[in-house]
Amino acid sequence: MKLSIKSDLGLQILALYSLLIVPIVIIALAFDYLAGQRLQEETQAHDLALAHAIAQETNSALQDSLFAVEKLAQMPSIRQMEIDGMQEVFEQFYSVRPDINLVYRLDANGTMLYHYPEAPRSTVGRDFSFREYFQRALHTKQPLVSLGRISPTTNQPVATAIMPIWNENHFLGVVGTNMKLQSLSDTLEDIAAEYKPEEQFQILILDASGKVIGSSNSDLLLMDFSAQSPGVTASLLNGESGNRIETDSQKEKKLYSFVPISSVTWGVVISRPTAVAFATPANFHRAVVLLIGAFLGIGLFFWFALLIRVIRPVEKLAEYSRAMGSGQPLEVRDAEQIERFSTRPDQIGHLIRSFKRMELAINARLDELETLLKTSAAVVSTLESQAVLERILEQVEHLLGVQKSVIVALDEKSGIFRARASRGMSERYIRSLEIAPDEPSSVTMRAIRSGMPIQIQDTETNPTFAPLRARAKAEGYRSVASIPLKTKHAPPSALIVYSPEPQVFSERQLNLLTTFANQAAMAIENAELYARSDARLQ
Structure with a gap:
């Protein structure tokens, strides 16, 4: 028997409930998911694009510093360690480079020969051979950048552009320029100022050891970032870029966007709490959940109202159907209820009467099949x-x-x-x-x-x-x-x-x-x- 929505009460109830609840729930969940994903992707893409731009600018500045120190190392007075000549060259160099706070020359043993400016504190004659950049310079003829540190000469956070000086295979020492990390931080502070303080938007530049050498918050300079987010630090120093959500040392989930700086083993990290970065989709999701809860509550009330009039008769009808399928008779009480329901003038009564007619038809069919089998047995004889x-x-x-x-x-x-x-x-x-x-x-x-x-x-x-x-x-x-x-x-x-x-x-x-x-x-x-x-x- 073909079921039609016009004559079947069960289909009508299901269709009405679905018409009221299911489309709204599906649309709300789909929109919630798509809008949330889109907003998260846009937030991550924005932060990653900004990190790329900062990395490119920083890379250009580093390349310029490395090129400049390489040119300094080619000057005769610097190669021959002439103090008067170095003073003149360093002074001129210092005057045109506001991002530099110190220019100096170390001999082959790592001893400071001369630095400019000479004030406020002189470190001439002091041994700097223990510095990691000096040890690296002993094994290369290419310019390099040191790790971030506090300069004993200027007492400021710096990173040094170093050029090893060689006479064929004979090491003559290095010439270096200390880059003011505060200059990097000032630029990052200007960028971060475009965001509201409650967004906790933070920009960091890390050196090869994972220390902060540039930050929108200058109080974080030379902080060990790897202790706060080891996963992001490891990925960044491995040359990877991307977005990642991690829990920091204060147990707060943050969105990190990181990009390496190609010329050196540095990297840019942009971070903000996920609760702030993804606040809009989170609020929308809560509204969707409340909306779904309200509609489900309406649905439950709807079903409760139908329980006495519809659902209980349908349950009895299901028992009647199972009894027909198994060939077992209904209990007397159930049979009396089915008979009472069959006298109703509505769709329930019509459906039960249809089942009763179907039961008669099935029994007639079984009788027909039994007769056919007997006929077949007689025929084959x-x-x-x-x-x-x-x-x-x-x-x-x-x-x-x-x-x-x-x-x-x-x-x-x-x-x-x-x-x-x-x-x-x-x-x-x-x-x-x-x-x-x-x-x-x-x-x-x-x-x-x-x-x-x-x-x-x-x-x-x-x-x-x-x-x-x-x-x-x-x-x-x-x-x-x-x-x-x-x-x-x-x-x-x-x-x-x-x-x-x-x-x-x-x-x-x-x-x-x-x-x-x-x-x-x-x-x-x-x-x-x-x-x-x-x-x-x-």
Whole structure:
């Protein structure tokens, strides 16, 4: 029985509830997800783009500093360690580089020869060979940048651009320029000032050791950032860039956007709390949850109101349905309730009355099937195989609605399969029906060889049926199923049914056809065995 929303109360209730609740919930959740994802991606992309821009600017400044110190190292007075000459050169260099607070020359042993400016504190004659940049300079001829530190000469946080000086393979010392880290921080402070203080927007520049050498908060200079966020620091120093959410040392989740600086092992980190960065999608998500909760509450109230009038009768109807399926009678109380519900004039009453009519129809069908089985048993008891086969095809048509069917068997004289009995087929088709045992496109041969039913859903689209497509069109069928007859003492045979429309035979239909095929096989074998016995007696 086909269910219609116009006549089925259950579908009406489901449709109404879905119409009220499901679209709103789906749209709200989808919009919440998409808007949240989009806003998070935009926030991350913005921070990452800003980090890239800062990294490029910082890289350009570092390249300029390295280029400048490389040019200083080529000047004769500096290479030959002439104090008067160095003083003049350093003074000129210092005057045009506001980002530099000290220019100096160390000899091959790391001793300070001269620095400019000379005040406020002189470190001439002091040994700086322990500095990491000096130890690195002993093994390279390329300019390099030191780690961040507090300069003992200026007492300010600095990073040094260093150029090793060599005379072929003889190390002559280094010339260095201390870059004011406060200058970097001042620039970062200007950028961060565009954001509100409550956003806690922070920009950091890290050196190769993970120390802060530039920050929008100058109090963080030379802080060990790796202790606060080891994962971000490790990724940055490995040359990676991207976004990451981590919990810092204060147990606060933060969004980190980081980009390495290509010329040195430095990097830029932009951070802010995720609660601030993603505040808008979080607020929207809470509103969506409240909205869904409200609609679910309305739905629960709706279902509670329907409980007495609709849902309880439907539950009893389900019990009635299960009882029909199992063949067990209902309890007296349940049967009385079903009978009372069936007198209602609304859809519930109509549905229950329909179930009662369906129960009567099922019982009538079972009686019909039982009668059919008894008839089949009586039919197979006769030795007139032709009449038996025609009776079987008649029952196939009656029970399955199949208008065209045929039983084929092997003609042992010609070695060709021919029709033994048919129903609804044209005489021309029956006369021309000849199937060679080795025909590759034959559904029947495939069924006989496999011992299993084989069906073609649509002869027009199935590529294996292409050679027989013209014959199918002429006879007027679009689907075919072949069921092998399991014979031991008779030639191989098969039951074939046809449908004028594309069709997939269900498991129930195939099982029923197999039953008829078995009955046909018994009839053929009985007739064959009788014929052989009669021949021996004669």
